[in-house]
Amino acid sequence: MIRFDKYESVTAFQKEVSSFLEQDEAANNLLLGVLQSLVEQDTTPLFMAAVWKNHDIGLVLLQTQPKQIILSKPTALSSQDIQELGEKLVQTVQPILGLIGEKKLTTELARYVSQDQGTRANVHMEQIIYKLEKVKNTLQTNGKLRRVIASDHPVIKEWVYQFCQETNQPLSLEDASSKATFLINKGNLVAWEVNGELVSMATATRPTRHNITISYVYTPSNQRKKGYASDCVSDYTQRLLNSGYQTTSLYADQSNPTSNYVYRQIGYEPIMDSIVIQFQ
Known part of the structure; x- marks a missing residue:
C-alpha cells in the first residue's frame, strides 16, 4: 500500500x-x-x-x-x-x-x-547515467580548453543542430541558433581548440549541492576518433572538481559504444540505466 x-x-x-x-x-x-x-x-x-x-x-x-x-x-x-x-x-x-x-x-x-x-508505450531513448569522483586519464592531444564566446556562434549553432539530430531530439536550425545563444550566454559552454580551430564542445548544467552534470558533448564527424572529445570532457571535468564539486555526472546513449568507452576511460562509472518512454 x-x-x-x-x-x-x-x-x-x-x-x-x-x-x-x-x-x-x-x-x-x-x-x-x-x-x-x-x-x-x-x-x-x-x-x-x-x-x-x-x-x-x-x-x-x-x-x-x-x-x-x-x-x-x-x-x-x-x-x-x-x-x-x-x-x-x-x-x-x-x-x-x-x-x-x-x-x-x-x-x-x-x-x-x-x-x-x-x-501504446514506445521506447524513445535508453541511456546510462555516469558519475565521476576522480579523473583517471591524462590529456592526449595538443589542444586547449577555452570558454565559448559570442563570435563562435556560427559553429556552435551547427553543432547544437547536429547534436540534437544524433540524440533523437531534432529541432529546427532557428531553434538550434537560439539554443546556441542561450548556452553561450549562460557562460558554461566550453570547447577544445586545436591550432585555433574548435573541434569539440561540452557544457555543465544542473548544479546541485555536491554534483554538476556534463551535457551537450559533441564532436563534428570529421574530427572524431582523434581524442578531442575525451580531452574536452576530461579537462572540463577536472576543472569542475577543482571548483568545488565533489562529483560530476552525465548521460550517455546506451547504444553508442564509443562514447561509453570514452567516458569510462576518463573515470566515469555507470550508476543507473535510464529510459525515456513515450505513449501513443
Whole structure:
C-alpha cells in the first residue's frame, strides 16, 4: 500500500523531497537540477508528487512540460505498488505523454499506464547515467580548453543542430541558433581548440549541492576518433572538481559504444540505466 501525495507549492515540495533526492545526487541530477531552477525562478510546474511507503518517500515525480514526467531513482516498490501508482497517476495527470526515469521501474510503470489510459508505450531513448569522483586519464592531444564566446556562434549553432539530430531530439536550425545563444550566454559552454580551430564542445548544467552534470558533448564527424572529445570532457571535468564539486555526472546513449568507452576511460562509472518512454 502506497500513499500518493500531490503538491501545489514548489518550495514546500523541495523542502519535503530534497533530502531523499540528495541521497543520490548524481542519479537524481535531472530532477534535482530542474527543481532548483523552478525554485529560483519562482515557477510552478505542471505536476509534483511523492510516493510514500512505510512512512518514507519511495519515489518523487515532477512534470514541467507536457511531453514527459521525470521520475527519481526509486527505493524498493513492489509490482503491486507500481500498479497502484499507475492507476493514481492516470487519474491525476491526463493525458500522460511520456516518462523518463530508472529503466526497470519506468518500464513497469509504463505498462500499467498504457493499460489504464489505452495507449501504446514506445521506447524513445535508453541511456546510462555516469558519475565521476576522480579523473583517471591524462590529456592526449595538443589542444586547449577555452570558454565559448559570442563570435563562435556560427559553429556552435551547427553543432547544437547536429547534436540534437544524433540524440533523437531534432529541432529546427532557428531553434538550434537560439539554443546556441542561450548556452553561450549562460557562460558554461566550453570547447577544445586545436591550432585555433574548435573541434569539440561540452557544457555543465544542473548544479546541485555536491554534483554538476556534463551535457551537450559533441564532436563534428570529421574530427572524431582523434581524442578531442575525451580531452574536452576530461579537462572540463577536472576543472569542475577543482571548483568545488565533489562529483560530476552525465548521460550517455546506451547504444553508442564509443562514447561509453570514452567516458569510462576518463573515470566515469555507470550508476543507473535510464529510459525515456513515450505513449501513443
